[in-house]
Amino acid sequence: DTGVSQDPRHKITKRGQNVTFRCDPISEHNRLYWYRQTLGQGPEFLTYFQNEAQLEKSRLLSDRFSAERPKGSFSTLEIQRTEQGDSAMYLCASSRGGTTYGYTFGSGTRLTVV
Amino acid sequence: AQTVTQSQPEMSVQEAETVTLSCTYDTSESNYYLFWYKQPPSRQMILVIRQEAYKQQNATENRFSVNFQKAAKSFSLKISDSQLGDTAMYFCAFMMAPYRTGANSKLTFGKGITLSVRP
Numbered sequence: 001d002t003g004v005s006q007d008p009r010h011k012i013t014k015r016g017q018n019v020t021f022r023c024d025p026i027s028e029h030n031r032l033y034w035y036r037q038t039l040g041q042g043p044e045f046l047t048y049f050q051n052e053a054q055l056e057k058s059r060l061l062s063d064r065f066s067a068e069r070p071k072g073s074f075s076t077l078e079i080q081r082t083e084q085g086d087s088a089m090y091l092c093a094s095s096r097g098g099t100t101y102g103y104t105f106g107s108g109t110r111l112t113v114v
Numbered sequence: 115a116q117t118v119t120q121s122q123p124e125m126s127v128q129e130a131e132t133v134t135l136s137c138t139y140d141t142s143e144s145n146y147y148l149f150w151y152k153q154p155p156s157r158q159m160i161l162v163i164r165q166e167a168y169k170q171q172n173a174t175e176n177r178f179s180v181n182f183q184k185a186a187k188s189f190s191l192k193i194s195d196s197q198l199g200d201t202a203m204y205f206c207a208f209m210m211a212p213y214r215t216g217a218n219s220k221l222t223f224g225k226g227i228t229l230s231v232r233p
Contacts, residue, residue, distance in 0.1 A: 004158075031219065042118070042205050042223030043159075056218055091159070099219055100147045100166070100212060105159040 002026075004106035006092050012112045013082055020078045021109045025094030032075050033103060034067060036060065037089040046090075049075060082113045116141045116208050120224035127196045128232050134181075135191045135227050137206030143167075145211040148182065149221070150191045154202040162204070165189065196231045203228050 005024040013019050025032045030051050035043035046065070047057045051072035061067075064082075069075040079086055089110050093103035117140045127133035139148070150162040165173045165182050172180050177194045193200055206224040 033220075035221075040123075040225065042120075042207075042225050043221070044223070045220050048218060048220065056220070095219060100164075100209060102149050102151070102161045102164060102207075102209075102221070103219075105151075107156075107158040 004092055004094050004104050006090075006106035006109050008109055009107065010110045010112075012114060015084060015113050016081055018078065018080045019082060019111060020076050021090055021092075021111075023075045023077070023092030023094075023106060025074070025092070026104055029094035029096050029104070030072065031095045031097065031099075031103075032069055033093045033095075034075070034077055035091040035093065037091055037108070038087075043091055046077075079111075082111075084113045087111055087113045116143070116146075116210070116222045118206050118208050118222055118224035120206055120227050122227050123225075124228045124230070126230045126232060127193075129196055129198060131196055132192060132194045133196055133229065135193070135204050135206075135229065137189045137191070137224055139187050139189065139206070139208050139224075141187070141208065141210075143210055147209040147211070148180075148189045149207040149209065150178070150180070150189075151205045151207060151223075152200075152202045153205065153226070154199075159205070163191065193229075198231050198233060201229060201231045 033048040034046040037043040049069040064080045089108045091108045092106045095103040148165045153159045181190045203226045205226045207221045
């Protein structure tokens, strides 16, 4: 069990560029969550997967955002045509089933849009 | 919809002393789960303590304990014998019971509180 891995740790991009982040969950965890954390705020739910199925998307996830989890393993979060308001920490977490014991979080990807 | 409020943005405590972090929440649910997460600077968020709403007994984990007041919708975290390693942001979070429609084990977080432990 190596925990939840996120790559890259930091990403600086110019406004209008596309970016993609990767999350590798704990191998036996079938649920994977994406959260966004802006400065001075708590994490906000974006979307989650059970295995390869994306079961819920937040209203925060505009059409420029897309997430995938092929084969129920790793997940990617892509942001197209980035805007300065997309600057945030993107957190990935995983859990086993509908746990009530919280999840295991990754260290996050910090995105800065300049 | 559930909301979680942490009204204290920052707190400071002397090493070895006790500090209490406040959290209130709003929900119409009768069964749910509450959490405190710790996020050290530039490190991943980790679970500190968990409370089940239908259990009256307050949860404890070593130096960490909670004061859960269900009627008041209050969930405070007490850290005893504070250590320098406790310096971090602390988030209070709410989760609906998983059998509820739309629950999905989604966490709703407060804004967090920055705790500094002084040597």
